[in-house]
Amino acid sequence: MSSLPSQLAARIEAVAGIDPELRAATKPQFGHYQSNVALRLAKSEGKPPREIAQRIVAEVDLSDLCETPEVAGPGFINFRLRNDVLAGTATQILEDPRSGVTSTEHPQTVVIDYSSPNVAKQMHVGHLRTTIIGDCFNRVLSAVGNMVIPQNHIGDWGTQFGMLIEEILDEGIDASTLTLDESDALYKRAAARFREDPEFATRARARVVVFQGGDEESLEIWRQLIDTSKAGFNEAYDRLNVLLTDADLAGESTYNDDLPVVVRELEESGVAVIDNGALCVFVEGFSAPLIIRKSDGGYGYATTDLAAIRRRVRDLHADRIIYVTDARQAGHFAQVFAVARKAGYLPDNVQAEHVGYGMVLGTDGKPFKTRDGSAASLSSLLDAAEEEASPAVALAAIKYADLSNGLQKDYVFDANRMVQTTGDTGPYLQYAHARCCQVLRNAEAIDDAHVGPITVLAEPAEQTLALTLSRFGEVVANLAADLQPHKLCTYLFELATAYSTFYEQCPVLKSEGAVRDSRLGLCAATRNVLRTGLNLLGIEAPERM
Known part of the structure; x- marks a missing residue:
């Protein structure tokens, strides 16, 4: 579902010829959105900005979305969305069990390579991020209609x-x-x-x-x-x-029989050549070749990675392959992808992406380690968080702290800060969801209340909440495309904040008639979106806290 701001921007751009760069209005009296597009066009068109703004207002057809736009100051344009449009969109989200998440027009088969622990070794801090991030991608890409095939490439050979x-x-x-x-x-x-x-x-x-x-x-x-x-x-x-389950396991050993086949194919095609006794592939842009077979006859990780790409395209019919590993492996995967394309294992119509992530740091700002200097086990990190909160809240704290930062950034594992129910944290979002549920429970207990439809949005806080709700589907669609989960985290925090303002400024249980029905509808729609969004992050949405 394209958000209302996106629909608005597309209409304006069709007339203006450039992105209107809509910004949220600074004050309610200025409407919901503002644009300085006329000021940016003034030089190229050689006309006063107000004249350009008036032309755009006259030519753009926004009657089904907005009240009549206003030209202000030197040429700013203010846009106020129609209340019935906002109300209708919020009601759709209330009634849609998928809460605005719509299927992609072109579903793909997506293979996601993540987690990948080593046999006979405990999972450690290094496996935390790959597992959480990969799981989020799995959930989001599945939610928008793709067939996702997880691949847990364990070290078993x-x-x-x-x-x-x-x-x-x-x-x-x-x-x-x-x-x-x-x-x-x-x-x-x-x-x-x-x-x-x-x-x-x-x-x-x-x-x-x-x-x-x-x-x-x-x-x-x-x-x-x-x-x-x-x-x-x-x-x-x-x-x-x-x-992840056992069905998703595809360890190194499963490719063992494929390695000599890959070597033979690359050698026979001339893609690989002997260099100093080793079989290598040279590709432009890399200072050293990719070694396919060592001079002693052994195979390295690169050979297994090529065999994996070959199988994922030929047997799993992947349209898109995503690798979630440490950011320091970016160069390795860039070279493997280049060799796979040269070998024909990775056709141009198959997308291959390496999603790198930063390190988990201790509160001292250094890589998180145990007291003896070794890598901290995954279980010890979970234990540390659970010392501060219940398992569900502790896990929300960890996952949100991981996903709410840009993936390539390092982040500090501070269990005490992460479990707080105030500020930009996972537990705060859980608390917002629980508060929505509590309002709805109380309303039902009082008089078996009607929830929606949403028809009355007279207050700015109601309008802001409805407008924020309308953006959810587009945020999820963008995450499925660009694999940046922090944007979903930011959106959910904005939604929880908008709900908090609405809750404080717009009495729900003490209101009456259509106003009460609408406000309860906004509570239920917010609950649905928070629950769905948290689930996409792999976070439980409790009804009580």
């Missing part, structure tokens, strides 16, 4: 399993009995021994060859480690309230 399996055999451990905490501790012991014991390191490297060659004993231990890890991952996903 490679040289680390040589040392893990060898350590398990040396210690005589039954891998099927390990918890994820115990697997993580095992990993640390094996890694330390790999660094310090040359004889163990030699055996671990040899175990990799045996394991990847199909040795059943090694493979059984590997499968047991994966099962243990999946249980731990799912526990974290449940706690984070994200949509």
Whole structure:
């Protein structure tokens, strides 16, 4: 649903020839929106701004949206939306269970690569942002009608399993009995021994060859480690309230058989060439080639990433592929995408995007770590927030703090500040939703009140709230296009603020007749939009707080 301001701007631009750059009016007596378009056209047209403004007002047809526009001062144009138009739009949002979110005209198959923890290791602070952000994209892109295919590219293959399996055999451990905490501790012991014991390191490297060659004993231990890890991952996903399941797993191991095929295709097509014993692809704009096969015959992450793109396009029929990882990997993915296009794995009609994010910082402004200097576990972050608030409120605090900043910015994990129910926080939005619910409960308890339709918008606070409600669908559509969740957060905060002003200035339960019905309708419409918007962020919308 195109918002009223967007419809208004499009009509004006059709007459003026340039974006009117509508701004919210500074005072209610100036209407709802103002534009300085005439002042910007004065030089090119060689006419006084007021004359240009009067021409625009005379030529633009806004009768179905606005009262007659007014020319003010040196040539500003003031626009006041018709009350019946605002009321009708707000009523549509009240009655629409999707609260204004409309399906895209061109649905796509969208593959989103996110979370991607490593087998036998605890999820840590580095997995917090990718999981929360990817889940938000999953929810939003699904809500506007796309078919979303999540891909959890877990680290379940490679040289680390040589040392893990060898350590398990040396210690005589039954891998099927390990918890994820115990697997993580095992990993640390094996890694330390790999660094310090040359004889163990030699055996671990040899175990990799045996394991990847199909040795059943090694493979059984590997499968047991994966099962243990999946249980731990799912526990974290449940706690984070994200949509990932085992059906979304597509770890490195699933591409193992594809790697020699990719190498052969690239070599036979001439896309890849031998350079210093390694098979490489050179693409313009990058100082070094992308190594497809190392000089020792091994494969790196880039080869697996190419195999993943190849499968996602050929088998999953992706129209759009989104990778949610640390911003520092931007260069890697830019090169992988360039090579995939050169190889024909990524056709021009398939969009590939890397969405990078910044770091989580402690209150000291440094990367968030435990006291011993290691990366903080994901569970410890959740525990810290839950020491300040209930699980639902704590999770809202974490997710909103993460998503309300520009993604590439670092942000400070300050649990005490994040859980506050005042200011620009997730709990504040939850509180606004709960307050809407409370008003509606009280109204029903008093006299089984009528909620809507919204027909009376006499007060500026009512009009501002209705106008804010009308923008929701467009905000969601823009998020689906540009993948900037902080804009949805900003919108929901503006909506909660507009509702707070309305609540203070426009008595709801003490009003009567159509005014009361309309104000209750505004409460219900606000509740619907807040609930839907919070859900798109992966945040629970409680009815009581």
